[in-house]
Amino acid sequence: MVTTADPGTGGSAPVRVRMTVAYNGTGYRGFWAVEGQRTVAGDLVEGLEKVLRHPIELTCAGRTDAGVHATGQVVSFDADPNRLDPERLQASLNGLLAPAIAVREVGVSDPDFDARFSARARWYRYRVRSAPVPDPLRAGLVWPVRHVLDGRAMNEAARQLVGEHDFTSFCRRPKPAPDGTERSLVRRVIAAQWGAADDEWHFEIGASAFCHQMVRSITGTLVDIGRGRLPADAVSGILAAQDRNQAGTIAPPQGLVLHRVDY
Amino acid sequence: MVTTADPGTGGSAPVRVRMTVAYNGTGYRGFWAVEGQRTVAGDLVEGLEKVLRHPIELTCAGRTDAGVHATGQVVSFDADPNRLDPERLQASLNGLLAPAIAVREVGVSDPDFDARFSARARWYRYRVRSAPVPDPLRAGLVWPVRHVLDGRAMNEAARQLVGEHDFTSFCRRPKPAPDGTERSLVRRVIAAQWGAADDEWHFEIGASAFCHQMVRSITGTLVDIGRGRLPADAVSGILAAQDRNQAGTIAPPQGLVLHRVDY
Numbered sequence: 001m002v003t004t005a006d007p008g009t010g011g012s013a014p015v016r017v018r019m020t021v022a023y024n025g026t027g028y029r030g031f032w033a034v035e036g037q038r039t040v041a042g043d044l045v046e047g048l049e050k051v052l053r054h055p056i057e058l059t060c061a062g063r064t065d066a067g068v069h070a071t072g073q074v075v076s077f078d079a080d081p082n083r084l085d086p087e088r089l090q091a092s093l094n095g096l097l098a099p100a101i102a103v104r105e106v107g108v109s110d111p112d113f114d115a116r117f118s119a120r121a122r123w124y125r126y127r128v129r130s131a132p133v134p135d136p137l138r139a140g141l142v143w144p145v146r147h148v149l150d151g152r153a154m155n156e157a158a159r160q161l162v163g164e165h166d167f168t169s170f171c172r173r174p175k176p177a178p179d180g181t182e183r184s185l186v187r188r189v190i191a192a193q194w195g196a197a198d199d200e201w202h203f204e205i206g207a208s209a210f211c212h213q214m215v216r217s218i219t220g221t222l223v224d225i226g227r228g229r230l231p232a233d234a235v236s237g238i239l240a241a242q243d244r245n246q247a248g249t250i251a252p253p254q255g256l257v258l259h260r261v262d263y
Numbered sequence: 264m265v266t267t268a269d270p271g272t273g274g275s276a277p278v279r280v281r282m283t284v285a286y287n288g289t290g291y292r293g294f295w296a297v298e299g300q301r302t303v304a305g306d307l308v309e310g311l312e313k314v315l316r317h318p319i320e321l322t323c324a325g326r327t328d329a330g331v332h333a334t335g336q337v338v339s340f341d342a343d344p345n346r347l348d349p350e351r352l353q354a355s356l357n358g359l360l361a362p363a364i365a366v367r368e369v370g371v372s373d374p375d376f377d378a379r380f381s382a383r384a385r386w387y388r389y390r391v392r393s394a395p396v397p398d399p400l401r402a403g404l405v406w407p408v409r410h411v412l413d414g415r416a417m418n419e420a421a422r423q424l425v426g427e428h429d430f431t432s433f434c435r436r437p438k439p440a441p442d443g444t445e446r447s448l449v450r451r452v453i454a455a456q457w458g459a460a461d462d463e464w465h466f467e468i469g470a471s472a473f474c475h476q477m478v479r480s481i482t483g484t485l486v487d488i489g490r491g492r493l494p495a496d497a498v499s500g501i502l503a504a505q506d507r508n509q510a511g512t513i514a515p516p517q518g519l520v521l522h523r524v525d526y
Contacts, residue, residue, distance in 0.1 A: 022396075022398060022399050022400070023399050024399035024400055024402055069399070069400055071398070071400065090396075094396060094397075098397060098399075098402075099397060099399060099402035099403070099407075100399050100402065101399060102396050102397050102398065102399050103396070104396050133285075133353075133357060133365050133366070133367050134357075134361060134362060134365050135285060135334070135365065136285050136286050136287035136332070136361075136362060136363050136364060136365050137285070137287055137332055137334065137404060137520070139287055139361075139362035139363065140362070141400060144362075257400070
């Protein structure tokens with residue numbers, strides 16, 4: 001068996017491991033490795049290598065930005081079966097990585113499982129709190145806005161996102177593919193809906209995949225609609241324009257949580 | 264009119280101001296000034312002096328410990344009426360002190376009002392989450408415990424606290440009064456009750472006043488009871504012993520919130 005990550009097991013074939021991870025993104029420069037910065041992936045790999053004592057090559061379902069949280073991020077990697085005890089690995093990692101990171105589940109998966117490419121859908125939730133004075137106990141966890149929001153208008157707008165669309169207007173322009181071709185920003189949104197929860201608005205969106213800043217750009221635009229800055233029917237036009245400048249506000253990272261990945 | 268704090272108003276009699284303040288205690292060494300440390304009072308006074316441009320002497324209802332939060336802390340101070348516009352003061356402070364501190368209300372009060380000595384009761388809430396894996400999004404906001412807790416036993420124990428008791432067993436030994444006499448640790452607990460809220464246990468306790476570490480010491484002891492380490496009827500005996508060593512665990516600061524002060 002050939003794998004891209006060779007855990008150097010010196011004989012035993014490596015096994016593919018799947019982990020579900022929660023983290024508070026406040027102190028991190030995002031999920032993915034940025035040279036010399038504190039990242040979730042950096043802490044996870046350091047912890048895994050300390051416990052398993054071999055190099056780890058990590059794959060993740062969603063590369064969350066700096067300040068973005070997760071309750072259901074999924075990662076996969078190869079491990080030496082002689083050094084892997086899933087229950088002990090979970091306990092050791094939770095000891096090493098608390099309180100910012102918590103490993104919720106560890107298990108051996110199908111050898112073909114890939115946290116990124118096997119994922120059928122990602123689900124994000126965004127928390128907005130509309131109140132005259134922000135709540136310090138929710139600092140770093142919600143987007144505090146002063147305006148009263150019109151939930152019906154936001155939901156009318158959200159419905160226009162469902163289905164397969166080119167999300168160029170809601171995405172940061174990606175680098176071209178290695179062969180020089182432009183990357184497609186066509187994505188399929190499965191569901192997009194606002195709900196009220198106590199004194200907060202929660203936006204829930206699921207899609208086959210998301211391009212960079214897509215959830216925050218969509219959320220900010222819908223909040224612009226909720227506060228009356230844009231009409232409720234603006235979304236269809238913004239999508240059709242395929243122009244980044246047509247979208248509204250980009251919501252700040254701290255209200256966003258990757259909460260589930262479907263395989 | 265003579266006041267201990269002379270705001271140097273050069274003529275106009277100062278007015279007494281009452282503010283309700285929320286804060287996230289995570290980054291602070293507590294409410295009250297510790298030389299050279301970051302405190303809530305330090306940040307508040309710095310903000311007030313910047314806006315009002317005269318020295319401020321602050322009084323507070325509850326001197327919360329490092330890491331303890333508040334949604335309803337009350338403070339009072341004297342201000343130059345010529346420089347005081349309550350609404351603008353609130354907006355300016357919220358601009359200066361966000362996101363860790365938020366001023367919820369500002370108003371001119373009776374000149375005799377004193378945030379500490381006028382208070383009739385303080386109400387605290389303590390959040391405990393019992394789960395196998397802690398939630399990083401609640402890090403710094405709840406006490407994560409692994410044990411399943413027996414709510415009925417904790418409430419049976421809590422009822423033994425209600426009424427007037429000597430809380431020596433649940434308090435850090437105070438320094439003697441300036442005249443050398445021992446300070447009384449008799450306090451009147453108005454109500455003490457556990458409730459379930461989603462996947463958390465919330466302990467609510469109100470008293471005339473609290474001595475140092477009293478809520479955390481009581482909460483920790485009740486959690487010891489909830490997990491079966493101590494019997495439910497232990498509280499009466501611990502109170503009667505008037506001995507600090509009889510109490511159980513001291514709950515960590517981060518689950519605690521000062522949420523209301525009655526006047």
